[in-house]
Each structure stands twice: as structure tokens, then as C-alpha cells.
Amino acid sequence: MNNILITIAAREGSKGIPSKNLLKINGETLIERTIRLAKESSLTEHIAVSTDSDEIKKISEDKGINCWFKRSKSLSGDNVAKVEVIRDTLDKAEQYFNKSFEIVIDLDVTAPLTSIEDVKGALDLFKKNQYQFVTTGCEARKNPYFNMVHVSKNRLDIINKLNKPVTSRQKAPKVFELNGAVYVYSRKFLKDRMEIFSEDQGLFLMPQDRSCDIDTIEDLEYIKFKLSREQNKNIVVIGGNGLIGSSVVNKLKEDYRIFNIDIKNTSNYKFSNNVHNYKGDVLKIKSIEKIFEDIEKEHGAINVVVNCTHFKRQTWEKNLSKLTKEEINKSMDQLLTSVFLLSNLAIKHFIKNKGGNLINLSSIQGIQAPKFWHYENTDMSSPIEYSMAKTSIISMTKYLAKFYKNNNIRINCISPGGILDGQSEEFIKNYRLSTSNIGLLDPTDISSTIEWLVSENSRAINGQNIVVDDGWSL
Numbered sequence: 285m286n287n288i289l290i291t292i293a294a295r296e297g298s299k300g301i302p303s304k305n306l307l308k309i310n311g312e313t314l315i316e317r318t319i320r321l322a323k324e325s326s327l328t329e330h331i332a333v334s335t336d337s338d339e340i341k342k343i344s345e346d347k348g349i350n351c352w353f354k355r356s357k358s359l360s361g362d363n364v365a366k367v368e369v370i371r372d373t374l375d376k377a378e379q380y381f382n383k384s385f386e387i388v389i390d391l392d393v394t395a396p397l398t399s400i401e402d403v404k405g406a407l408d409l410f411k412k413n414q415y416q417f418v419t420t421g422c423e424a425r426k427n428p429y430f431n432m433v434h435v436s437k438n439r440l441d442i443i444n445k446l447n448k449p450v451t452s453r454q455k456a457p458k459v460f461e462l463n464g465a466v467y468v469y470s471r472k473f474l475k476d477r478m479e480i481f482s483e484d485q486g487l488f489l490m491p492q493d494r495s496c497d498i499d500t501i502e503d504l505e506y507i508k509f510k511l512s513r514e515q516n517k518n519i520v521v522i523g524g525n526g527l528i529g530s531s532v533v534n535k536l537k538e539d540y541r542i543f544n545i546d547i548k549n550t551s552n553y554k555f556s557n558n559v560h561n562y563k564g565d566v567l568k569i570k571s572i573e574k575i576f577e578d579i580e581k582e583h584g585a586i587n588v589v590v591n592c593t594h595f596k597r598q599t600w601e602k603n604l605s606k607l608t609k610e611e612i613n614k615s616m617d618q619l620l621t622s623v624f625l626l627s628n629l630a631i632k633h634f635i636k637n638k639g640g641n642l643i644n645l646s647s648i649q650g651i652q653a654p655k656f657w658h659y660e661n662t663d664m665s666s667p668i669e670y671s672m673a674k675t676s677i678i679s680m681t682k683y684l685a686k687f688y689k690n691n692n693i694r695i696n697c698i699s700p701g702g703i704l705d706g707q708s709e710e711f712i713k714n715y716r717l718s719t720s721n722i723g724l725l726d727p728t729d730i731s732s733t734i735e736w737l738v739s740e741n742s743r744a745i746n747g748q749n750i751v752v753d754d755g756w757s758l
Contacts, residue, residue, distance in 0.1 A: 286328070286329075286330075286383075287384075287385055287386040287387060288327055288328040288330065288385065288386075288387045288388075288389060288407075289328065289330045289331075289332060289373075289374060289377050289385035289387070289388050289389070290322045290325075290327065290328055290330065290331045290332070290388075290389045290390075290391060291331075291332050291333075291334060291370050291373045291374070291377075291388060291389070291390045291391075292315070292318050292319065292322065292331070292332070292333045292334070292344075292390070292391055292393060293333075293334045293335075293366060293369045293370065293373070293390065293392075293393070294314075294315050294318075294333060294334070294335045294337070294340050294393045295335060295336050295337065295355065295360050296335070296336050296337035296339075296340070296360070297360065297362070299362060300499050300500060301498065301499075301500070301501065301504065304394060304498060305337075305340060305393045305394070306337075306339065306340065306343075307498070307504065309396060309504075309507060309508050310508075313343060314393045314394060314396055314498070315333075315340050315343055315344065315393055316343060316347060317396050318391050318392075318393045318396070319331070319333070319344060319347045319348075319349055320347075321391060321398060321399075321400065321403065322391055323348075324400055324555075325400050325403050325404065327389065327403070327404070327407065330377065330381060330385070331349050332349075332373050332376070332377045332380075333349050333351050334353075334355045334359075334369055334370075334372065334373045335351065335354070335355055336354060336355040336356075336357065336360040341354065352376075352380055353376050353380075355369065355372070356372075359372055366390075367474070367480075370388060370390050370467070370469065370474065371474045371475075371477075374388055374471070374474055374475075384471065385471060386470065386471050387407070387410070387468065387469070387470065387471070388467075388468070388469040388470075388471070388474060389403065389406075389407060389466065389467070389468050389469075390466070390467040390468075390469070391403065391465075391466060392464050392465050392466070392467075392497070394497050394498040394499075395463060395464060395465035395495075395496070395497050395498075396498070396507055397465075397493070397494040397495075397496055397507060398420075398465040398466060398490075398494065399494065399558050400555055400558075401555075401556070401557055401558050402420060402465060402466055402488070402490050402494065403466055405488050406418050406419070406420055406466045406468050406488040407468055409468075409486050409488045410468040410470075410486065413486055414484070415468075415470075415484050415485055415486045416469075416470045416472060416473040416478060416483075416484040416485060417467070417468065417469055417470065417473050417478070417480065417484070417485040417486075418466075418467075418468040418485065418486045418487070418488055419462055419464070419466065419467050419468075419480075419485075419487060419488070420462070420463055420464070420465045420466045420467075420487070420488050420489075420490050420495075421460045421461055421462040421463050421487050421488075421489060421490070421495070422460065422461060422463055422489060422490050422491065422492045422494075422495040423458065423459075423460055423461075423489070423492065424459045424460055424461040425461070425492065427456045427457075427459055428442070428443040428444040428459060429442065429443075429444050429445075429446060429450050429456040429457050429459070430442070430450045430452070430456040432444075460487060460489070461495070462487075463490060463495035463496075463497060464497060465490065465494075465495065465497070466488070491538065493538060517539075517540040517541065517587050517588060517738070518540070518541050518543065518579065518583055518584060518585060518586050518587050518588070519536055519540045519541065519542050519543065519586075519587065519588040519589075519590065519738065520543045520545060520576070520579065520586055520588070520589045520590070520630075521533050521536075521542060521543070521544050521545070521590045521592060522545050522546070522564075522566060522572075522589065522590065522591045522592060522593050522626060523545075523546055523566075523591070523592040523593040523594060524542075524544030524545070524546050524559070524561075524592065525544070525546040525548045525549065526546070526592055526593075526594050527594075527703055527705055527727050528592050528594075528645065528700070528703065528727050528730050528731065529544070529546070529590075529592035529593075529594075530727070531727035531728050531730065531731040532590055532592060532730075532731045532734050533559055534731070535728070535731040535732065535734070535735050536731075536734075536735060536738065537557070537558050537559050538558075540588075540738070541560070541583060542558070542559045542560065543559075543560045543561075543562065543575075543579050543583075543586075544559050544560065544561045544562070545562045545563075545564040545566075545572065545575055546561070546562075546563070546564070547563065547564065547565045547566075549561045549562060549563040549564075550563070551563060560579075560583075562575045562578075566591075566593050566622045566625075566626055567617070567618065567622055569622075569625045569626065569629060572626065572629060573629055576629065576633055580633070585633070585637035585640075586630070586633050586634075586637070586640065587637075587639075587640055587641065588640065588641040588642075588643070588738050589626070589630040589640070589641075589642050589643070590643045590734055590738075591623060591626055591627075591642075591643070591644045591645060592645055593622065593623070593626075593645075594645075595615075595618035595619055604668055607668075607669075612669060615667075615669035615670075615673070616669060616672070616673060619669060619670065619672075619673030619674075620672075620673040620676050620677065623644055623673075623677055623680070624680060627642060627644065627680070627684060627695070630642050631684065631688060631693060631695075634691070634692075634693045635688075635691055635693070638691075638692060639691070639692035639693060640692075640693050640694075641693070641694045641737070641738065642684075642693070642694070642695045642696070643696055643697065643698065643734055643737050643738075644677055644680075644681060644695075644696075644697040644698075645677075645697060645698055645699075645700065645730075646674045646675075646677040646678050646681075646697045646698065646699040646749060647670070647671075647674040647699050647700060648699050648700070648701050648702075648751065648753045648756055648757055649666060649670055649671045649674050650671060650673075650674025650675040650676075650677060650678050650699055650749075651675075651678065651699055651749070651751065651757055652757055653671070654666035654671065655714075655718055657714065658711060658714040658715050658718070659711065659714075660710075660714070661710050662707075662708045662710050662711045663708075664707065664708070664711055674699070677697055678697060678699070678749045681695055681696060681697040681747060681748075681749060682747045682749075684747075685746050685747030686747060694742075694743075694745065694746045695746065695747060696737055696745055696746065696747065696748050696749070696750065697748075697749050697750070698730060698733055698734065698737075698749075698750045698751075698752060699749055699750065699751045699752070699753070700725065700729075700730045700752050700753065701719070701724070701725050701751075701752060701753030701754055701756045701757075702715055702724045702725065702753075702756070703724060703725050703726070703727055703730070704723075704724035704725065704726060705724075707724065712724060715756075718755075718756050719753070719754040719755050719756050720754050720755030720758070721754055721755070722754040723754065725752070725753075725754060729752055730752055733750060733752050737750070
């Protein structure tokens with residue numbers, strides 16, 4: 285990574301919004317946020333800020349970036365191309381660090397929704413295809429083949445006409461808009477003064493909701509809203525690699541800061557796909573407590589904990605009358621005791637932080653006995669330990685919610701019906717006979733309910749068991 289230079293261009297002037305690069309969102313200036321993004325990407329130790337502002341220079345140095353030069357007036361005007369500033373920064377960096385940089389990554393200060401994954405994704409695309417230049421963009425919100433026009437002599441004309449008229453947005457050729465959030469250059473591109481929109485160049489696609497550049501006050505207010513939601517909701521998902529857990533993570537990660545703790549994670553910590561991933565075992569509650577402390581130290585209060593853990597033991601297929609005390613105890617430790625201890629840990633943090641939201645998973649097997657005929661002619665069963673534990677989780681939810689009243693804490697659980705996951709055709713057919721419209725559910729049926737429980741739209745819901753089963757329990 286020593287051949288990478290990250291550049292950040294932040295001049296003093298701005299026509300649209302005065303001192304734009306010094307705007308604060310959630311107590312952090314845009315230049316500070318961009319420096320943090322550069323550092324947290326862990327792509328290089330070589331970061332250069334090009335500025336003509338003494339204040340930006342001081343902020344950068346306070347954040348550990350040595351601003352050894354000040355941008356010249358000739359490169360600080362409104363009409364100067366940004367690529368010229370980046371070339372100048374590369375020249376000065378190579379002199380200062382006494383080395384050649386083969387790759388230059390420029391981060392735009394006024395695109396504060398850019399994530400580490402966006403930066404790394406653009407770099408990976410650059411390397412994989414051996415491009416000379418990569419920039420970021422998103423699918424265009426307006427399409428010049430369908431809903432963009434020019435007006436001439438009292439007439440409206442589509443900007444780009446095709447031989448066959450386009451009757452809907454979906455049938456129009458896909459087009460993309462550049463968002464300018466990340467630029468990745470080869471040294472050759474910058475030194476040889478190559479042109480954008482030529483060969484050996486690529487586009488890394490970002491989501492539309494992160495592709496927002498601050499040009500107007502309206503842009504600023506939208507980004508403040510987005511970042512305030514992220515700032516105010518740190519959500520821990522336990523078991524985020526599982527069937528329901530992964531759906532929860534994917535559903536929430538665009539609007540909230542997500543921390544996935546799962547025993548299947550391959551490393552102690554990794555930031556990937558806009559999610560903070562930790563390796564943790566809920567059967568070792570001290571290790572989970574340490575992760576909670578690390579999260580709060582780095583990112584602030586934990587606001588929501590969603591427990592999606594799932595255990596299945598080989599003894600679940602065992603004859604009921606032959607279960608041993610040891611086997612029952614082990615299953616209950618996994619299915620129930622771990623949920624109780626994790627709930628206690630979450631509530632401890634919520635009390636310290638003056639509020640929080642805990643969501644556990646029970647099951648339809650916790651509200652009534654299994655329909656044993658569903659399992660006829662299959663190799664599946666419904667173990668008694670599972671029903672015992674899931675029933676207890678519902679009772680525990682009501683108890684805890686009432687016990688911790690007046691602490692600004694909400695505690696609820698969801699009882700999902702069966703989730704489609706490779707079951708036999710015989711079971712699927714039998715199960716469908718007991719439901720109303722769908723049969724076996726999709727994980728998103730559960731994660732959508734969790735999304736609602738996470739939001740303030742459910743602020744009056746506390747101590748409840750929410751059944752999501754397409755009428756299985758009727």
C-alpha cells in the first residue's frame with residue numbers, strides 16, 4: 285500500500301455556500317470527516333491535503349495530517365480544474381516523501397456520505413481491470429432517453445431519441461451520473477495529462493442515496509438528515525450472518541450504523557459492505573461485553589440490539605423419551621440462557637446511555653404446540669427444547685419490559701413463522717395448508733418488521749410478542 289497517495293482538495297472559497305468545506309454536520313466539519321474517511325480506509329499512511337486556507341490547514345494538522353505546503357493562488361480560483369490541483373499535489377507529495385506514487389485516490393470533501401466500501405470498491409475496480417482512471421457515480425435519476433427534454437420553438441423534444449420510442453423508464457437504456465465522490469488515478473494518467481472520457485477508464489457504482497454532493501442549502505439539509513439518523517442509531521445485530529440476521533443487516537445498513545457480531549465472522553474485526561463485523565460467541569458473554577465496550581468507545585452509545593442467533597443440535601432429531609439431562613441443559617443454555625444474558629448486557633448499556641431498544645426472536649413454536657402432521661413423510665422434526673426456550677423468551681420479554689419501565693427502554697420480540705430454506709416439497713405443501721396467503725416466509729418478511737420496531741414509528745410498542753406467520757397460528 286506504500287505506492288498509494290490519498291489527496292484531499294479543500295480550498296477556502298466557494299460561490300454556492302461560503303466556507304463550504306468548514307461546514308459542520310453532527311459536530312464534525314466536512315474536512316474532518318474526509319480526513320477520518322481517509323484514515324479509516326487503512327489504504328495508505330500517505331495523505332496530502334491541498335488548501336489555501338490557514339483554518340483548514342490547522343484543522344488538518346490537528347487531525348494528524350502534516351500540511352507541509354499551501355496551495356498557490358493560481359490553483360485556488362473558481363475556474364481551475366480539480367485534476368490540475370491533484371497533479372500539483374502529487375508533484376509536491378513525491379518531493380516531500382521522496383518516493384513515486386503509482387496510484388492517487390482523491391476524496392471529495394463535499395460528498396460526506398461516501399463510505400469506506402466506496403473508496404475500496406473504486407480502487408479494486410481500478411486494479412482488477414488495470415484502468416488508468418476510475419471515478420464514482422450512480423444510476424441516473426433522470427434518463428435522457430425518456431424524461432429529459434429541451435425546449436425549442438414551443439416544442440418539447442427528448443434529448444436523446446432512439447429509432448423506436450421509449451415508453452417507460454424501465455425500457456430506456458441505462459445511463460449513469462457521475463457523483464465526484466472518489467477519483468482513482470494512475471501516475472501515468474496524471475503525469476502524461478491524459479483526458480477523462482478516453483480509454484482504460486471505469487465507473488464504480490455507488491447507491492443513489494450516498495451520491496449527494498453539497499452544492500446547495502437543500503443538499504446540506506438532506507445530508508444532515510441522513511447523517512443524523514446514522515449518528516443517532518448504532519444498531520448491534522447478533523447473528524448477522526444467519527438467514528434472518530443477514531436480511532436484517534441488509535435492510536438496515538443504508539440508514540443506520542450496523543455492527544454485526546457473529547461466530548462465523550472470519551476475523552476479530554472487519555469493515556465490509558458498509559457494516560462493522562466482529563467475531564463473537566454469545567455463549568461466551570464476556571467476549572460480547574468486550575465488543576460492546578469497543579463499539580461504544582469508538583462510535584458512541586449502542587441504541588438498538590437485535591438478537592438473531594440460531595442454534596440447532598444433533599439431539600433435536602433424537603427420540604423425546606431418550607433425551608438426557610446433559611443434552612437438555614446444553615440446548616437450553618444455547619436457546620434461552622444465552623438470550624437472557626445478552627438481554628441483561630444490552631439493558632445494562634441502555635441504562636447507562638439513558639435509553640435503548642432490544643429485539644429478540646421467539647417463534648410460532650413458542651405460542652402453541654407444533655403441527656406435527658407437517659413433518660409426516662419428512663426427515664424433519666420440531667424439538668421440545670426449542671418450544672420450551674421460545675415460550676420462555678416471550679415471557680421474559682414481558683417481564684423485562686415491565687421491570688425496566690420508566691428507563692426509556694423498549695423490549696419486544698418477534699415470533700416468525702417458518703422461513704423458506706430448502707425444506708422438502710412434502711413439508712412445504714403441508715405447511716402451506718395451515719397458512720392464509722404465502723406459506724413459508726421470506727427472511728425480508730421478518731426484517732421489515734424489525735425495521736419498523738427499530739424506528740420511532742413503533743415508539744409505543746413495548747413488552748410485546750409480534751407474530752409474523754401468515755396466519756399459521758389462527
